[in-house]
Amino acid sequence: MSTPRDPGLQPERTRLAWRRTLLTVTVVAALAVRLASTGGTTGALIAGLTVLVWGALLVLCWPRGTGTGPARTGGRTLPLVASGIVGLALLGVLAVIRGLW
Amino acid sequence: MWEAIRRWFDPAEMRSVGEPPDYRFSLANERTFLAWLRTGLALVGGGLATAQFLPPLPMSHLREVLAVALLLLGGAVAIRAVDHWARTERAIRLGQELPASRFPAILALAVGAGALLLVVAVLVRAIGGR
Numbered sequence: 001m002s003t004p005r006d007p008g009l010q011p012e013r014t015r016l017a018w019r020r021t022l023l024t025v026t027v028v029a030a031l032a033v034r035l036a037s038t039g040g041t042t043g044a045l046i047a048g049l050t051v052l053v054w055g056a057l058l059v060l061c062w063p064r065g066t067g068t069g070p071a072r073t074g075g076r077t078l079p080l081v082a083s084g085i086v087g088l089a090l091l092g093v094l095a096v097i098r099g100l101w
Numbered sequence: 102m103w104e105a106i107r108r109w110f111d112p113a114e115m116r117s118v119g120e121p122p123d124y125r126f127s128l129a130n131e132r133t134f135l136a137w138l139r140t141g142l143a144l145v146g147g148g149l150a151t152a153q154f155l156p157p158l159p160m161s162h163l164r165e166v167l168a169v170a171l172l173l174l175g176g177a178v179a180i181r182a183v184d185h186w187a188r189t190e191r192a193i194r195l196g197q198e199l200p201a202s203r204f205p206a207i208l209a210l211a212v213g214a215g216a217l218l219l220v221v222a223v224l225v226r227a228i229g230g231r
Binding site: 006010011014018020021028032034076080083089093095096 | 109110111112115124125127128129130131132134135136138139141142143145146148149150152153162165168169172173175176179180182183186190
């Protein structure tokens with residue numbers, strides 16, 4: 001590492017925060033797939049879309065904070081990840097409503 | 102409103118405001134954002150769990166209403182997290198006071214009210230089931 005080491009380990013803590021978020025996303029996606037895939041073509045479609053959103057979030061979150069250089073913060077990743085989570089929520093709403101009939 | 106949303110997706114515009122801050126503050130802001138995202142995810146996960154693991158409640162569709170409410174609340178928390186992160190980043194760059202927010206208090210009250218509703222529903226079911 002070329003930059004002086006931050007005694008507060010802020011880049012490391014931020015990387016771990018991204019990893020924790022990704023882990024939570026994975027649990028939520030698994031719950032959504034389980035709810036959606038209780039049968040029917042619509043359910044399979046919702047489950048498939050959920051897996052797609054999960055994959056997109058995996059690609060977005062994983063590289064964050066892995067670099068050893070100066071910390072990179074902010075950028076487009078943050079609103080994109082939040083949008084992905086809104087997408088998961090809406091897919092969940094669809095899965096719940098679908099279960100009513 | 103659409104202008105604010107467009108600004109969230111434009112990192113160059115964020116960098117054009119004020120002075121580049123100490124990167125540690127930006128990282129701390131990012132971690133706070135991530136903590137809020139996990140709060141939103143917990144609400145979404147709670148909604149998904151409500152829909153598939155809670156037994157049917159006495160009022161028809163109350164379980165589904167609770168699940169959808171939790172899911173929408175989780176989505177709202179994620180959107181609000183971006184807004185708060187952007188406003189905080191801007192304040193840090195301009196050397197202004199950090200934005201104050203009523204949102205955490207409102208969220209806590211909403212979750213508390215929802216939990217109370219669920220307790221009542223479970224009690225009604227337990228008493229009515231005898």
